[in-house]
Amino acid sequence: xxxxxxxxxxxxxxxQHVLRDITLDVREGETLVLIGESGCGKSVTMKLMMDLxxxxxxxxxxxxxxxxxxxxxxxxxxxxxxxxxxxxxxxFDSLTVFENVAFGLRQNKRLPEQKVVExxxxxLRDVGLSPDVVVDKKPAELSGGMRKRVGLxxxxxxxxxxxxxxxxxxxxxxxxxxxxxxxxxxxxDREKMTSVVVTHDMHTVRKVADRxxxxxxxxxxxxxxxxxxxxxxxxxxxxxxxxRVHQFIRGEAGERLTELAAA
Amino acid sequence: xxxxxxxxxxxxxxxxxxxxxxxxxxxxxxxxxxxxxxxLSIPVILITGGFIGMVLAVQAYDQFAMMGMENQxxxxxxxxxxxxxxxxxxxxxxxxxxxxxxxxxxxxxRVTEQxxxxxxxxxxxxxxxxxxxxxxxxxxIPLLTIVADxxxxxxxxxxxxxxxxxxxxxxxxxxFNFITAYDVLSGVIKSVFFGAAxxxxxxxxxxxxxxxxxxxxxxxxxxxVYTFIAILLIDFLLGTFFxxxxxxxxxxxxxxx
Ligand SMILES: Nc1ncnc2c1ncn2[C@@H]1O[C@H](COP(=O)(O)OP(=O)(O)OP(=O)(O)O)[C@@H](O)[C@H]1O
Ligand SMILES: [Mg+2]
Numbered sequence: 001x002x003x004x005x006x007x008x009x010x011x012x013x014x015x016q017h018v019l020r021d022i023t024l025d026v027r028e029g030e031t032l033v034l035i036g037e038s039g040c041g042k043s044v045t046m047k048l049m050m051d052l053x054x055x056x057x058x059x060x061x062x063x064x065x066x067x068x069x070x071x072x073x074x075x076x077x078x079x080x081x082x083x084x085x086x087x088x089x090x091x092f093d094s095l096t097v098f099e100n101v102a103f104g105l106r107q108n109k110r111l112p113e114q115k116v117v118e119x120x121x122x123x124l125r126d127v128g129l130s131p132d133v134v135v136d137k138k139p140a141e142l143s144g145g146m147r148k149r150v151g152l153x154x155x156x157x158x159x160x161x162x163x164x165x166x167x168x169x170x171x172x173x174x175x176x177x178x179x180x181x182x183x184x185x186x187x188x189d190r191e192k193m194t195s196v197v198v199t200h201d202m203h204t205v206r207k208v209a210d211r212x213x214x215x216x217x218x219x220x221x222x223x224x225x226x227x228x229x230x231x232x233x234x235x236x237x238x239x240x241x242x243x244r245v246h247q248f249i250r251g252e253a254g255e256r257l258t259e260l261a262a263a
Numbered sequence: 264x265x266x267x268x269x270x271x272x273x274x275x276x277x278x279x280x281x282x283x284x285x286x287x288x289x290x291x292x293x294x295x296x297x298x299x300x301x302x303l304s305i306p307v308i309l310i311t312g313g314f315i316g317m318v319l320a321v322q323a324y325d326q327f328a329m330m331g332m333e334n335q336x337x338x339x340x341x342x343x344x345x346x347x348x349x350x351x352x353x354x355x356x357x358x359x360x361x362x363x364x365x366x367x368x369x370x371x372x373r374v375t376e377q378x379x380x381x382x383x384x385x386x387x388x389x390x391x392x393x394x395x396x397x398x399x400x401x402x403x404i405p406l407l408t409i410v411a412d413x414x415x416x417x418x419x420x421x422x423x424x425x426x427x428x429x430x431x432x433x434x435x436x437x438x439f440n441f442i443t444a445y446d447v448l449s450g451v452i453k454s455v456f457f458g459a460a461x462x463x464x465x466x467x468x469x470x471x472x473x474x475x476x477x478x479x480x481x482x483x484x485x486x487x488v489y490t491f492i493a494i495l496l497i498d499f500l501l502g503t504f505f506x507x508x509x510x511x512x513x514x515x516x517x518x519x520x
Binding site for chain 1: 376377379382386
């Protein structure tokens, strides 16, 4: 069943069109990977999925029902099924690491303090951080990769049914990247989590993707071309003969160099 | 023009949303904001109040001395202070100190996606960020205005009596004869509106900040400029209202302007 569906969704900011007529669904239990060039609208797509942004046209459905058919209160409640790892972590910089990770729990669940501490420490360990070292630090005192992992721990602390990861391994060393990849696999297998992953990391794509969707920037498309240029398994993607997919997956600059030089 | 109308509409909607979510926030949320808004503003408020009192004394003295009415100096200083200059200048000062920093803080939270993160974690950003800031401004800015008024009265009195040589007894005697509870109250009521305007405009600008350091800077500047205009506008409208209302309450009486 589809947990999330985008139906003919478009999104513009002022006169800048980012998404055009996107139709896409996220199925229960799968790990869907979104790839595409920088600026093509992957983060915006994930925000549409969680109703952090509203489409300019078209609609987004949760469990087959348009989000907008719900009351504000229901939306807030159902949104708690989602966890979101923000691209820049988006930690609350006035709070400590502990308070950050505990935030959702304290806000929404009446848990005894001991249980909160247990969950926070457990999730920090899951993402490869040592609780004793980090809990009392402020986000500004952490490295970029550590912030990202705290952000991940904060989202996972709520035990969401659906996790949206915006570039989970960007800024991490190769070993830590693999720890995170394994974590994504583990949450799917053990906690039956459905995941959407935005990434530029081909290791992650190979390792976690059940299905891949590739976006193309609107600025490079003709008005009638679809923005989703590929949908399928990782294997299909690596074997694709669409030059745009091929070029992206292999990371070849190709004609872009001459384009940039001309500009 | 059209943008102006849209902005006012947006601000009104924003304010209504805020009212919808209003509640007394947890101590951990509200106290730091109260401290930021109230306690840390006291120095600038003392300076503002202190100088208004003295400036009024200097400005009014010559003209009053010319007519041989030095002893009336207290009246004009104190009435102007509590009705007009105290509330307006204190509010303008706070729009800079409190409002701009709120806009910058919320703007930073917007562009670093912290506001989205609040939503994602089930905390309503309006309730969590705007309501406590509104309450702090709404409650504390009138109090700060009263402090500014008090300091202004004190500095005006000291300057008039010690430097300009006005007789202290007459200074207060005439002041108390003329100044009414209505004057004081109208000044305080104005400051309540100023406080609300500062919080709502600052939070609104912060919430709609554009990306990057530039966007945040713009939000802070716009917050100050819009609040400045709003304060002058509210002052004019309420001033007119209080004048008319005075005649409704006391027909035939002549208001001391
Ligand atoms: N809140 C916003 N206001 C205005 N424009 C925005 C906003 N969010 C995104 N955009 C614009 O939308 C476009 C797509 O942004 P998005 O963040 O989705 O890209 P992306 O595919 O995630 O890129 P990256 O791989 O670099 O993260 C960008 O051009 C960006 O400038
Ligand atoms: Mg992105």
